[in-house]
Amino acid sequence: MADTPYAPSRIRALPSWLLGRAAARGHRLVAEALATEGMRMMHHAVLSAVAELGPVSQAELGRTVGIDPKDMVAIVNDLQGxxxxxxxxxxKDRRKNAVEISAEGQRRLRRTQRLGDAANAELTAALSDEERAQLIALLTRIVAPGE
Amino acid sequence: MADTPYAPSRIRALPSWLLGRAAARGHRLVAEALATEGMRMMHHAVLSAVAELGPVSQAELGRTVGIDPKDMVAIVNDLQGxxxxxxxxxxKDRRKNAVEISAEGQRRLRRTQRLGDAANAELTAALSDEERAQLIALLTRIVAPGE
DNA sequence: CAGTTTCATTGGATGCCCCAACGATAACCA
DNA sequence: TGGTTATCGTTGGGGCATCCAATGAAACTG
Known part of the structure; x- marks a missing residue:
């Protein structure tokens, strides 16, 4: 302990630290890309989930994307606006709202998907295709540890 | 495109999305662990950087750890308190503050380092040692793309 | 010496996450 | 059947992390 006085930061080698930094860079790249279409990350994620799930309740959207119901209200408000x-x-269930994507939503989604993919390509530009697949596999197992 | 009507979400396979989720889990695990010592992540990171760099200005700390000067003021206030x-x-430079770790800070740092390491072990528990090293290497190249 | 830069600090804004409550509705069960 | 429990959308509030703008003091530059 005392014999490593000026060791390079231990923290910078921790997975949690690296994950935070990498996620921050990814968030910045994607957010900047989506901003050119006037979209934000969570809006894009929700729109994508709506397109994928068809008519779906806000609660199920929240579970799918991992968003608080409170925030989901605001996001769907914006998308609807x-x-x-x-x-x-x-x-069939008068408690629920059936959220569905519109034709303009699909057009917007196609553009934002391209932007998101491009941002992710830039994010992982230093990696080969094989390494990128490795990273995705490793991250998937970290995100869902029990499954 | 139209032939994959109910494909699992494209978003969930994007590196940026996985990184965000993995970072959130890492943040939660580490924050919970450090909370048992009454510390927060950024406080621990700054304390670790101070221990490593010796007497150091807040500005240099901010550049090292990647923290806004505004937030650094509050963190150093807490650590000093x-x-x-x-x-x-x-x-030598009356604009700067020379921030230095105390004896109690070193004791606290030893405990929080153990807690942080344990949380990171839990975070990557699903990975083998080799896979963990792979992940760290890949993340390092993503975080510092040009270097 | 004048202009520019750095430093610590303050102020303000935003985004994400969590908890609690409410009225309406549906599902469950005895 | 009726009474309890659970879910849904919504509103409200708070904590925490990140970021941008500005300011006065001090240092550096040429």
Whole structure:
């Protein structure tokens, strides 16, 4: 301990630290890319989930994307205000809103998906295809440790 | 595109998304561990950097750890209030504060380092030693793309 | 010596996460 | 059936981390 007086920071070698830094860079790159279409990351994630799940309740959207119901209200409000999704009462369960993507939402989603992919390509530009696949596999196991 | 109607979310396979999720889990694990010593992540990081760099200005600390000067003021205030660091005016440059770790700060740092290491072990528990080293290497290249 | 830069500090804004409550509705179960 | 429990959307509030702008003091530059 005392014999390593000026060792390079232990913290910088910790997975939690590296993950935080890498995530920050990824967030910045993606956010900047999406901003050119006036979209934010969580809005894009929700829009993508809506496109994928079809008519879906806000609660299920929140579980899928990992967003607090409180924040989901604001996001769906924004998406609806921009005409990207529709929010209609579910006739089968009148508690729920059936959130569905609109035609303009699909067009917007195609553009933002391209932007997101490009940002991710830049994020992992230093990696080969094989290394990128390795990283994704390792991260997946860290994110869902029990599954 | 149209032939994958219910494909699992594209977003969940993006490095930026996985990094965000993994970083969130790492942050949660480390923060919970450090909380048992009444410390927060950034406080621990700054304390570790102070121990490593010796008497150092807040600005250099901020550059090392990647913290906004505004936040550094509050963190050093807390660390000083807990008697973990000392903040004395630098005689050579009266703009700077010379931040230095105290004896109690070193004791605290030893404990929080153990806690941080344990949390990181839990974070990467699903990985073998070799995979953990791979992950660290890949993340390092993502964090510092040009270097 | 004048202009520029750095430093510590303050102020303010934003985004994400968590907890609590509410009225309406649905599901469960005895 | 009726009474309890759970879910849904929504509103409210708070904590925490990150970021940008500005300021006065001090140092550096040419």
């Amino acid at each position: 921009d005409g990207l999704v529709t929010r209609t009462p579910d006739p | 807990d008697g973990l660091v000392t903040r004395t005016p630098d005689p």
